[in-house]
Amino acid sequence: MTGSSNTSQGSEMSFLNHLEELRWHLIRATIAVVVMGTVAFILKDFIFDTLIFGPTKKDTFPTYKLLCKGAQFLGFEGTFCDTQFPFRIQSRTPAGQFSAHIWTSITAGFIVAFPYILYEFWRFVSPGLYRNERRSARGFIIVASLLFFTGVLFGYYVVTPLSINFLGTYQVSEAVFNDFDLSSYIGLVRACALASGLIFELPIIIYFLTSIGLVTPQFLRKYRKFALVIVLIISAIITPPDIASQVIVAIPVIVLYEVSIFISKAVIRRQNKKAKAHVK
Template sequence: MAKKLPQPEQEMSFLDHLEELRWHLIRSTLAVVILGTLAFIFKEFIFDVLILGPKNKAEFPTYQMLCKGARLLGFEGSFCEAEFPFRIQSRTMAGQFSAHIWTSITAGFILAFPYVIYEFWKFVSPGLHSNERKSARGFIVVASLLFFMGVLFGYYVVTPLSINFLGNYQVSEQVFNDFDLSSYISLVRASVLASGIIFELPIIIYFLTKIGLVTPEFLRKYRKFALVIVLIVSAVITPPDIASQVIVAVPVIVLYEISIFISRAVIRNQNKKRRKSHGEPHR
């Protein structure tokens, strides 16, 4: 009996790709909704511990560390004050419920990020060669790790610096700070998500190098321009004081230098494969 030869995989049409993308998006959305529902249930922990945690100067670790640092330098900074001179209020009927919903969705996205990346990888990987898929097996782990590192950096560094500056800032002693709940949550959300995305820079550079849009020489040549962009981004996601901007800019600059190293490694591997395919001797 004759053996059947394996049939070559047929190329998917444009509509098939759209259908495949639709199901990846549906599964990713379901993961966000499920974990967002879980966050919705644990309302007290999400709000009292996480969201409102950076408002509590007496217990939040960032303020304690900065206060100790200020005292070692011989002065009492605003980080050592007992509490912030402002209140958080909700001035609309549906304000607290809307904040609960959108905060739960944000928490669901953060928690589901590894699965979202996994679905993205499943959609992209069929278009890669087998050796490329093997070399990028750690993509999900590395991308998730960088994202969570960025989220923690945004929560423990960017958020308290922003709250401390803006919460203590007054144009006049006759004007009191009473912040709306949605404004406070949007600051926390923007700080956390922006930092998480910024920390994905090495992954972005990796793929840009793979498709030939970026080279190590290009990154080194425009390092000065990148530094200016980093400072601009730092100014956008932090309060307008130099110390906060420098604190945020330092890890981003480190990530940029790591991205140059990653880009150089990608180019080196591509050159090795090219020489090997042409039978050239290894240098």
């Protein structure tokens, strides 16, 4: 079946039929999140003791060991080489721990089920594409999932410990002791991981924006300076307000932006080749 026939069949579907199809894709994606979330709910000890509270354990978490060695190599230790944090995590509401368990499980379910969510999205949009377009984007799910998981790992192993180390050791006065609320702490870990995961999807976003003509390599190069400012602002939002942490987070995002320019250029080159072949 050719792409034109697929497109014509898609155009014959009514708006309500499209909504019905979209509804079932969303239902299947939601079921996948719930199933993975249920597994995460059962694995409570691993999710919380190992993953969620892992960045609070300075003596075992690998990032702090690397940062400590790096600081010692540069001639200073700072707070990275401390053996423990001067704060506690507490729950001050009757349903605080149960609520944290539920929402953390849902978040974990979303992260694990992300490739399937992309698959359902792809199943919804692919019938409207030509066969060559579907073939050229065959690796979309794999690449997008790898970028997302890489971003989540970067957020968990880099952004989260930097944020916790800064906020957990910062004091306006020795008379004030840090007692972090459970929901606030989990929200920090969740925001760092998910925000980084979504930011790492930048090349995929640029690919689709270039494919539909909204973005060009010239546009990306022209506004590179503005993009750098936006990257620094985003880095300042998801990291503590120290320059070192912002630079560490900004570097991979800048690299992703440069990769996105290359991807946009490749898309334009492929479109030009197709146009020339069509003219011949």
